[in-house]
Amino acid sequence: MTSHPLLEQLNDKQRAAVSAPERHMLVLAGAGSGKTRVLVHRIAWLLQEYHLSPYSIMAVTFTNKAAAEMRGRVEELVGSSTRAMWIGTFHGLAHRLLRAHYMDVGLPQNFQILDSDDQQRMLKRIMRSMNLDEKRWSPKQAQWFINAKKDEGLRPHHLDGHDFNERTYKEIYDAYQVACDRAGLVDFAELLLRAHELLRDNRIVREHYQKRFRHILVDEFQDTNAIQYAWVKLLSGGGAGGEHENYVTIVGDDDQSIYGWRGAKIENIHQFTRDYPNVDTIRLEQNYRSTNTILSAANSVIANNSDRLGKELWTEGGNGESIDLYAAYNELDEARYIASQIEAWHEQGNALQDVALLYRSNAQSRVLEEALLHARIPYRIYGGLRFFDRQEVKDALAYLRLLANRNDDAALERVINTPTRGIGARTLEIVRDGARQRGLSLWDAAKQLATEKVLTGRAANAVLSFIDLVQELEDETAEYSLGRQVDTVIKSSGLMAMYQAEKGEKAETRVENLKELVNACDNFDQLGTETPEDMTPLNAFLAHAALESGEEQAEEHQDAVQLMTLHSAKGLEFPLVFMCGVEEGLFPSQQSLDEAGRLAEERRLCYVGMTRAMQKLVITYAEQRRIYGQEKLHRASRFIAEIPPENLNHVRMQTRSRSSDGFGGNQASYGRFHSGASHEAFTESGFQLGQRVRHVKFGEGTVLNYEGSGPQSRIQVNFDDLGSKWLVVAYARLERC
DNA sequence: AATTTGGCCGTTTTT
């Protein structure tokens, strides 16, 4: 192959993908194989070697983060603006289509986006009005049902409603959709579905975009759902026999498909090779991230799945260290072990931010946090509430939505009595009824009912003053900059005063967040978004807030250990990774054992977790764990047995020898790790945490932990030669020394 | 209108 600046520093497979002729392409990209690099270089190649216009390229991702990274790296590589390219998330690009063609899809120009919290509130209201048995029908389930149908491309009229269950859900779906349409509201799934219907039903629009996008590149294709794939097919000219034949490149890894439970169809990868002719398949199997040990362990685990497209990761790097396996007595012991290992890592001069603690479910973080707190190890948890999802921020946004679109029932419901202004449940009920009977939005109904004196004096006054407030806010701030507009709205609406009046740390952060929102508006650059330029700054900002719930807040740049679920670790890498709670029932989760196919997905999740580790992987599990307040006994996860024994190192507690007593005055940090018995009862037994003891057979050691009381009480001793053991005090015949 | 109590439920998450 001829040398070319874009192909330097790529391996053969990567080079083949980047410099491939214009064709449909499937890139099976293993973990850590340089997937993004290939995508970015491929785009640059298309521009430079095939002299394609940036207008003809679309690149789709799932997350805003991935989209931003891709755009940034393309820009860096080609050294020019990428404005002309459509690079974004499925939802972002669908939104862009809808804004550009709002009339064609029957939406008002000011349509707003419902996030899933808004959607749930909306459903709750609708279901109340339908007088459904609240014990039997929950908004959550209805939301699940509706989104699943939309993800399949189904409208209410597509459902036959065979059984009573489905018939009821169909009615809810129908009523919900009517309410959304009247209010000019679009939920996340609706963005995709409407955009799909637009392309499907409108030949002119469809041909326009088909003509434009000669190349469509899709990242993380294994995570696409039915509607997303259908969308890509329409845009590309539908594969074989389409009106326009565009080239589709899909990049993905069937072994990393971990979102089947939310509608992702791993089969879409297989389907792609059937739907499109002459697909070039390229496998990226060389891994640039992990050691041989980690890769062979991961390969060996994933090999237990069937129906794989097949792929085996390899590296030119060394074997590295074995994978440590720690069998903890319980979750407290597990957490303590992890904390002690992190301390050791840190003492060797390594950074804490290079360490990740991965777990299957969020509930597991608590115990880990406590252990870290006690060891004074700073940490950061991923996956908390996003900025734009916070209550106070959503309140402020609801006022803004109302300024943009009076028919936004969801926004009105949220703030009509926030802060309280004497519009109680009774009044609201009357307004809701009026709206339903007259087929009006809540805003119009409230206005009419108050003027027509259907509402009584006090309620009518309250409603009218709210209506005036919103109207005045719009008039007053019409000429303001976005930041000043939002600032005014927050203050004049009484929101700021309401949160300032509350006391406590929580209220303070709320006030801070409201101020931060004004800041965000000041810094908001509409040009940097996927929205058309003729949108008002306010509408652009509202769309931005809904679609990009807020990057993780720029927290203090502290060197901190990272805690997250296995799911949110996808795409990331860390020199040292702890996979915690690797037990049957937890991971794989109990629920996944009941349904077919779910276990394979759990195994892929395990594969994802293992392949996050660069240098060192530590797997821990607890034989006993408190779940929902009850002690449960667990066996080690089957996934552990799937790792070749030669890659595993079964560890025992290591003796800490910081000072002569082997404890370094750290007694207090272990004081937490008791379960059950009171500390007093324990000390009465004659032992103390951190105390040195002697056992006839096991030698000398340090007391780490205790559990239970009376004759059953057990004590954990970290023996100098043997590591830690749990002993029944009554039989162990320990001596103090 | 604000606060307290009691019942229920409980993976994984992005947009």
Next chain:
DNA sequence: CGGCCAAATT
């Protein structure tokens, strides 16, 4: 066990 929500209090 603990968080959330709705009903029941003051």
